[in-house]
Amino acid sequence: MSKLKPEVTEKDHAQGKQDAPIIIVEYGDYQCPYCGDAYPIVKEIEETFGDQINFVFRNFPLQEAHPFAFPAARAAEAAGLQGKFWEMHDALYENQYRLDEDLFDELAETIGLDIEKFQADSTNAEVKQKVEDDFESGVRSGVNGTPSFYVNGNKFDGAATDLYQMLKESTE
Numbered sequence: 001m002s003k004l005k006p007e008v009t010e011k012d013h014a015q016g017k018q019d020a021p022i023i024i025v026e027y028g029d030y031q032c033p034y035c036g037d038a039y040p041i042v043k044e045i046e047e048t049f050g051d052q053i054n055f056v057f058r059n060f061p062l063q064e065a066h067p068f069a070f071p072a073a074r075a076a077e078a079a080g081l082q083g084k085f086w087e088m089h090d091a092l093y094e095n096q097y098r099l100d101e102d103l104f105d106e107l108a109e110t111i112g113l114d115i116e117k118f119q120a121d122s123t124n125a126e127v128k129q130k131v132e133d134d135f136e137s138g139v140r141s142g143v144n145g146t147p148s149f150y151v152n153g154n155k156f157d158g159a160a161t162d163l164y165q166m167l168k169e170s171t172e
Helices: 033-052 069-080 085-094 101-110 115-122 125-141 160-170
Strands: 013-016 022-028 053-059 148-151 154-156
Touching: 013 033, 013 085, 022 033, 022 125, 033 053, 033 085, 033 160, 053 069, 053 125, 069 085, 069 101, 069 115, 069 125, 085 101, 101 115, 125 148, 148 160, 154 160
Parallel strands: 022 053
Antiparallel strands: 013 053, 022 148, 148 154
């Protein structure tokens, strides 16, 4: 069984209680259709299990298959520098069907970002490095496709629907 490497830190984007008994880490690609299908299920997991989970997202852009995955990850990280990572994360998945270079500025404006700062941050070395670090951690953790989920540090082999079902059974 593959283990999460490194463990979750304050550098990660997390939603939910930090001391939640269940920590779910998703390695995702904003252009991956399977990640797009998993997105509403993950939202449902967050809604259903609330304070019982801490949900973490790490970027794993599959650049050869998805040309807009890396720029989308940079857009999310740039939004994060203005405190709006999750708003951009959600907007990217909700608009996945029209992902292209022009969409990032539109979404940034929609979620209320300073556009000039967003554009500058999207191309800065720090943002690029964060995406690359996430990807590298995925490789070290044994990620071989997206989405990949880790529950309390252990790789979960299955789809988001299977994860939901497993959580439901384990909390009953």
